[in-house]
Amino acid sequence: MPFLAKVITTKEWGAISAGPFEKTVPKFIVIHNTDNPNPPNDLSKGTVQGGKELAHNIQKFHMDGNGWSDSGHNFMNTTGGILLEGRHGTLDAVKQGMCVRSAHARQDGNRLAGGNQSPGIENEGNFMTFQMGQKQWDSLVELCVSLCESCNINPKNIRGHREFSNTDCPGDWLFSQLPRLRQEVANKLGTNLDKNEPLLKLGSISQDVIELQQKLIEKGFYPGAIDGDFGDNTRQAVIAFQRSVGLMDDGIVGTNTRKALGL
Numbered sequence: 001m002p003f004l005a006k007v008i009t010t011k012e013w014g015a016i017s018a019g020p021f022e023k024t025v026p027k028f029i030v031i032h033n034t035d036n037p038n039p040p041n042d043l044s045k046g047t048v049q050g051g052k053e054l055a056h057n058i059q060k061f062h063m064d065g066n067g068w069s070d071s072g073h074n075f076m077n078t079t080g081g082i083l084l085e086g087r088h089g090t091l092d093a094v095k096q097g098m099c100v101r102s103a104h105a106r107q108d109g110n111r112l113a114g115g116n117q118s119p120g121i122e123n124e125g126n127f128m129t130f131q132m133g134q135k136q137w138d139s140l141v142e143l144c145v146s147l148c149e150s151c152n153i154n155p156k157n158i159r160g161h162r163e164f165s166n167t168d169c170p171g172d173w174l175f176s177q178l179p180r181l182r183q184e185v186a187n188k189l190g191t192n193l194d195k196n197e198p199l200l201k202l203g204s205i206s207q208d209v210i211e212l213q214q215k216l217i218e219k220g221f222y223p224g225a226i227d228g229d230f231g232d233n234t235r236q237a238v239i240a241f242q243r244s245v246g247l248m249d250d251g252i253v254g255t256n257t258r259k260a261l262g263l
């Protein structure tokens with residue numbers, strides 16, 4: 001399935017010219033919020049024209065305020081479900097299965113790496129408690145489906161900015177909805193979210209183990225070094241976590257333990 005989401009290009013919204021930017025191989029989709037007002041005070045007013053104006057404002061803020069060389073994000077999704085290209089070259093890159101390096105989602109400390117090599121989507125609004133409207137949600141799903149398809153990204157790798165950097169972004173409510181977003185995207189792609197998730201257990205070595213170890217630390221359990229190597233410390237931490245949430249304490253990370261950990 002080709003990239004079907006309808007996205008207004010930088011050329012179409014008249015962005016200040018910038019780039020070219022380094023091409024990257026994406027692993028994730030990174031979900032953000034712009035921290036702008038929510039409806040009925042939203043800047044874009046849900047219109048195409050409003051979306052273009054917001055894109056200009058944000059590009060100007062990122063370039064003049066932050067000193068960046070272009071819009072920091074790859075895509076923006078307005079309250080009206082209007083999708084706009086951010087960083088120049090993004091749309092051409094993702095249609096070829098690549099991305100361009102963004103200014104957002106750098107790695108802080110032991111959090112996930114690779115955020116700024118992966119498409120980042122700014123959603124207009126602040127979603128700490130405010131719940132996104134249906135139009136904006138639908139366009140977010142549509143864009144994620146196209147990105148997963150064209151860039152061969154597993155929907156389970158749709159992540160929140162806070163998993164990479166020290167930030168509240170994309171807001172508590174929107175972050176809590178990521179499992180639903182992953183599931184809706186997987187349904188549209190016709191893939192099973194659990195299919196590619198092997199059991200993690202003593203002896204496993206993988207990127208998934210790194211993510212498991214990071215989650216255990218976030219939850220207050222000590223897995224030893226974050227090295228992607230599932231050793232006895234990691235096993236003991238998994239067992240302690242499983243007991244704390246009433247799961248069978250077998251020290252093996254399958255579907256239920258993944259779910260409880262938010263992996």
Ligand SMILES: [Zn+2]
Pocket residue numbers: 031032033104161167169170
């Ligand atoms: Zn963000």
